[in-house]
Amino acid sequence: MRSMQIINWGKPLELREMETPIPKGSEVLIQVEACGVCHSDLHIRSGFFDLGKGEKFPIEERGVFTPFTMGHEPVGTVVATGQSSDEGIIGKSFTIYPWISCDKCEPCLNGYTQVCDSPNIIGTRVDGAYSDYVIVPDKKYLFDYSGINMDLACTLACSGLTTFSALRKIQPEFLGSQDCVLIIGAGGLGLTAICLLKSMSKARIIVSDISGEHRRIAKDLGANYCIDPGDSNSIENLQAYAHHNNGKGIAATLDLVGLPETMKFGLSNLRKGGHHVHVGLFGGAHTISLPPLAFRMIKISGSYVGSLREFKELIDLIKSGIKLPIPITQRPLKEASFALDDLEAGNVIGRIVLKP
Ligand SMILES: [Zn+2]
Ligand SMILES: [Zn+2]
Structure with a gap:
């Protein structure tokens, strides 16, 4: 598969080819059809968050190291499933909830799964969808978006939620x-x-x-x-x-x-x-x-992103006919770095969606 990766923090992304992963257990392999570009990707690319007064929070302190593939707003089609997943979903396109949690820690048990102590968030903690394939750990994170434009469905996972x-x-x-x-x-x-x-x-x-x-x-x-x-x-x-x-x-x-x-x-x-x-x-x-x-x-x-339940509520709300006419620009995956540069320079109206 091909991925646009961070090789060095703060530097332009580079296109890399690697083995396409094989889903295990409950995992599903998604062929990415579109992935939104988010402002938080700028911070991840830079390698740190600015805490103010000269203090920085390095991304590596989260246990995230280069090479790394960003992309936490994917939409794509299931092309393979692990042994314990559901083969019936192969061939269907879904929007993906990327804020994967452990479901065992105190925040998770209190319903704040998005601030889980041991998260495996797609595209910010584990390799994401600036790629033509991405692994999702369980089909419960896949949502049907029929009736919603595919590019808009991407952005629901982050800016919408x-x-x-x-x-x-x-x-x-x-x-x-x-x-x-x-x-x-x-x-x-x-x-x-x-x-x-x-x-x-x-x-x-x-x-x-x-x-x-x-x-x-x-x-x-x-x-x-x-x-x-x-x-x-x-x-x-x-x-x-x-x-x-x-x-x-x-x-x-x-x-x-x-x-x-x-x-x-x-x-x-x-x-x-x-x-x-x-x-x-x-x-x-x-x-x-x-x-x-x-x-x-x-x-x-x-407030930080949203829970799995809120994502379902949001999708149902949009399906009920709420219009979100946000300007969305499509760009090829290989232009991911330029897309981020434009976002950083304030030259983007609405959202950008990458197409592999
Ligand atoms: Zn985001
Ligand atoms: Zn947790």
Whole structure:
């Protein structure tokens, strides 16, 4: 099989040929038809996450070493199964839940399988789908996506699931038309969040993004109000919008960027009792004044991808007719490195999907 691999951290990926794996036990071998490119792949390629204040978290401390194949948003057809799997699924195409967990540790037993202590996540811990084949450990991670466009089905496993799970945390069904939700960042995650939130809530949607093009698309997808956080009067305008027509201010913020600046922006704009959900992995560190956290009764949560059950719920929601018209660009697998470069340079609208 052919894989685009990280050979040296921080360097362009290289095309390598190797033996196609043979599935054992409950495993299934998937012939990859498409694989989404994710912003977190940029961090993996670089070899570290930025913890701020000069501190880095090296990927190798997770036990991940080069050569490594990324790709955690695959869709593909089952071409072989292990002895204890189900031969009946051979020839069928599925979207794949990549956040593989041990199902035995404390987080797993508490339902937080996505933060398992011993995970085998496809494309971030074990070799992924920047390849023409990938192994999935069990058929329970395969989901039928009939009725959903294949390229969109890829992105559901990460950007779709991440935003869905983050939105669930703010309980959008209890928000009304006088409540506002501020979405920070209108990349692939932000655009997905707008579409999902519209179907889950009556809340007004405000989007903050430094890119005029991203704001324009956010507006097209249904954001009620968009602001450029770089404008000197952005906070004033944001609060004026959030309070006009008996508006009750910003009930929740979704930080899909994850920089110190975006966290500060989100927290300072929340109303009392509001909920800030931190999702983006750009990195850095932010200092918080402590008394206002109590005085304003602010809630801060972290949210990381989503559970297997949430993935099923999300797919059912999309199958029920929720539209996610996120711009998706197809690129050949061998252009994976260029695709990552474009993403890093901020030149990507929506998502990229690689085709082997
Ligand atoms: Zn991802
Ligand atoms: Zn576990």
